[in-house]
Amino acid sequence: MSDHEYTPKSKFGKWFNDRLPLLTLASHLTDYPTPKNLNYWWTFGGILTFCLITQIVTGLVLAMHYIAHADMAFDSVEHIMRNVNYGWLIRYIHANGASMFFLAVYIHIFRSLFYGSYKSPREIIWIIGIIIYLLMMAAAFLGYVLPWGQMSFWGATVITNLFSAIPLVGEGIVTWLWGGYSVDNPTLTRFFTLHYLIPFLILGLVVLHIWALHVPGNNNPVGIDIKKPSKDTVPFHPYIVIKDGFALLMFMIVFAFFVFYTPNILGHADNYIEANPLVTPAHIVPEWYLLPFYAILRSVPDKLLGVVAMLSAILILAALPWLDTSKIRSAVFRPLYRQFYWILVADVLILGYVGAMPAEGLYLLVARVATAYYFLHFLVVLPILGYKEKTLPVPLSITEPVLGGSPNLALAKNKENFKD
C-alpha cells in the first residue's frame, strides 16, 4: 500500500487529492496486485460484501414499515407482506439473505482453513474476520426475534437464558438483558435497536478487514509469498472484478431461486404463529447456520460448561494462527493436513445435523463425539501436525506450477487437481 505513487492528471484532481487522497485510494484499489492463480473459492469475499449491502438496504426499507412492539410486530410483518408495495420481495430477500450471507461466510472461512490464509502475516485479517462472524451471528439472532413469532420468542428465551449459567451474577444479567422478568416488549425494542446497529459495526470492520488484507496482499492457492507487482500478479481491475462479478451472478441465481420459489424453506413454520408466552413449541431449533454450535451447547450435560464449550468453539478460531504450527500455508502441500481438513468439514456438517435433532439417544452420543473431535482437531491435531507432517516441496513462484516447471511428480499431480 505504501509503495503506491499516484498523481492525478487534472489540476483540480491534484488539488483535491493533496487535501484528501481519495483518488490515490481509488487508484490503489483498481491497481491492487492480486495473485493471478486465485480460484473461485476466493470470490466469496466480494460475494460477502454484496450480501452485507443487500441486508443493509433491504433492512432499511423494512425498518420503515416494521413496528417494534410486542403487540404489533407480528401484524406489521404481515402488513409488509401484504400491503406494502413489493414488501414481500424485500422481506424475503432480507430473510433469505441472512441464510445466503452465512452460506457465503462458511465457504469463506473454510477456504481460509484449507489454504492457511490465517497464518503469518495475515493474523489480524483473520481475527477481524472472526469478530465479524461473531457479530453476524448476533445480528442474525436478534433479527430472527423481530417478527415475534413462536420461534422468535422461544429462541430469544433459550439463548438469553444461557447467561443465567454465569455464577452469581447470571440471573441479574438475564433480567438486565430482558429489561424485565421475561422476554417481552422491552426485550423486543432493545433487540431491534441492536439489530439496526450491528450491521454498521460489521461494515466498519469489513473496511478494516480489507485494509488489513491490502497490507500483505492476498494469499493464494499455492500459499507462497509472491513479489508484487510481478508476473505472478494481475491488477484487481479488470481481472478480479470481472471474475468476482461472474461468481457473484452465479450466487445471485441461487439466491433468487430461494427468494422467488422456496422463500420459507429455510425458516421454521412455527415462526408464522404469533409469539405466545404460554405455549412452548415442541422443538425449539435455531436457524440452520447456528446448528453446529447449538449441538455443541447441548452435548455438554452441565449448563455453564455447555455455554463455555459453545463460546470456546468460536473463540478457538481466533487462536488458530498460533495453534497451527506448520510453516506451510496451503493444504495442497500438506497431504496429512488435507485429510484432517476434510474430516473437520464432515465433523461440522455432522454437528449441524445433530443440532437439528432432539438431544437424546444416538443423536446425543454422536453430538458428543463430534464435539470432542472438533476441539481435538484444533488443540491436538493441528499443533502436532506442524512438527510431524512431511510436506511436499513448495514451488518458488506461482508461475512455476502454472507453467508446469516442477520436477516433482507428486507435486505435478496435485497441481492438476488444484489448478483452475
Next chain:
Amino acid sequence: MKNFLRIFLITSLVFGLSVKSNSAEKIEYLTTDWSFKGLFGKFDRGALQRGYQVYTEVCSSCHSMKYLSYRNLAEKGGPEFSIAEAKAIAASFEVTDGPNDDGEMFTRPGKLSDKFVMPYDNVKAAQAANGGAYPPDMSVLVKARGGGVDYIYSLLQGYEDPPIGMSLDDGVYYNKYMYGNKIKMANQLSDGLVEYGDGTSASVEQMSKDVTTFLMWAAEPHLESRHQMGFKAIVYLIILTILVYFSMKKIWSRIETEV
C-alpha cells in the same frame, strides 16, 4: 470452472441436508395436483372462489382471518371477484364502527376497505365457545404448519374412528394427521355440505382442495407475481451471467493463465 461446479455441488448438498433435517418427523400426507406449485404455478380462480365459499359458510363461524380485507377478494392474483361482487360480499356483513359524534358504537354494512369480520370478540370468547381450544386465525395458517397445504388438505379428510383402546374425552376427536391424533375440531365437511354456484360437485375431497387453495392464497397473496417476477429475474441473471462469462474469458485471454 471445474472448481465452481464443485462449490455448487457441495453447497446444494449442505442445503439438502439442512432442509431435510428441518422436516424431521415425516408423516405421509395426502396430496393433490396443486395448481400453484412449480415455476409458473398460478391459483385456480374457480377453486379460490369456491374455497372462499367454503370458508364463509363453514370455517368462518369459528376461524378468523384478521389480515384479509374484502378488497383483497377483487385483487389481481386472488379469487378475482369483480369489484361489484366484492362490494356485495362486503355489504353482506355487519361491521361495528364508531364511535360516532354521540360517542356511540354503531353497525353498518361492510365496505371493501374493511377487514374480514371476526367470529368472536376476543380470544377468550373464542375459547369459551370451543371447549377451551382457540380456533387459530387462518390468514397465515398454511405457512404456520410444517406440512403446509398437504397437511391442511389431509387434516380435513383425516377424521376416523379412534383405534381400539384409545379413549377420547368429550369434544375431542380422532384425526390421523393431527399432531398427537387428538383434535378439538369436529369433522366439518360432508359430501354436499355447500352448494357450488358453478355446478362443481361438493365432495369432501373437492371442498378440502378448494378451501386449502383459498388458504394458500390468503397466506401468500402475492404468490403469482412472485412466480412471474422470479422467472424473469432468473432468466435475466442467466443471460447476464453468460455474457459476463465470455467477457471474463476475453479479458483473461490477455494473460496466459486460465480462469
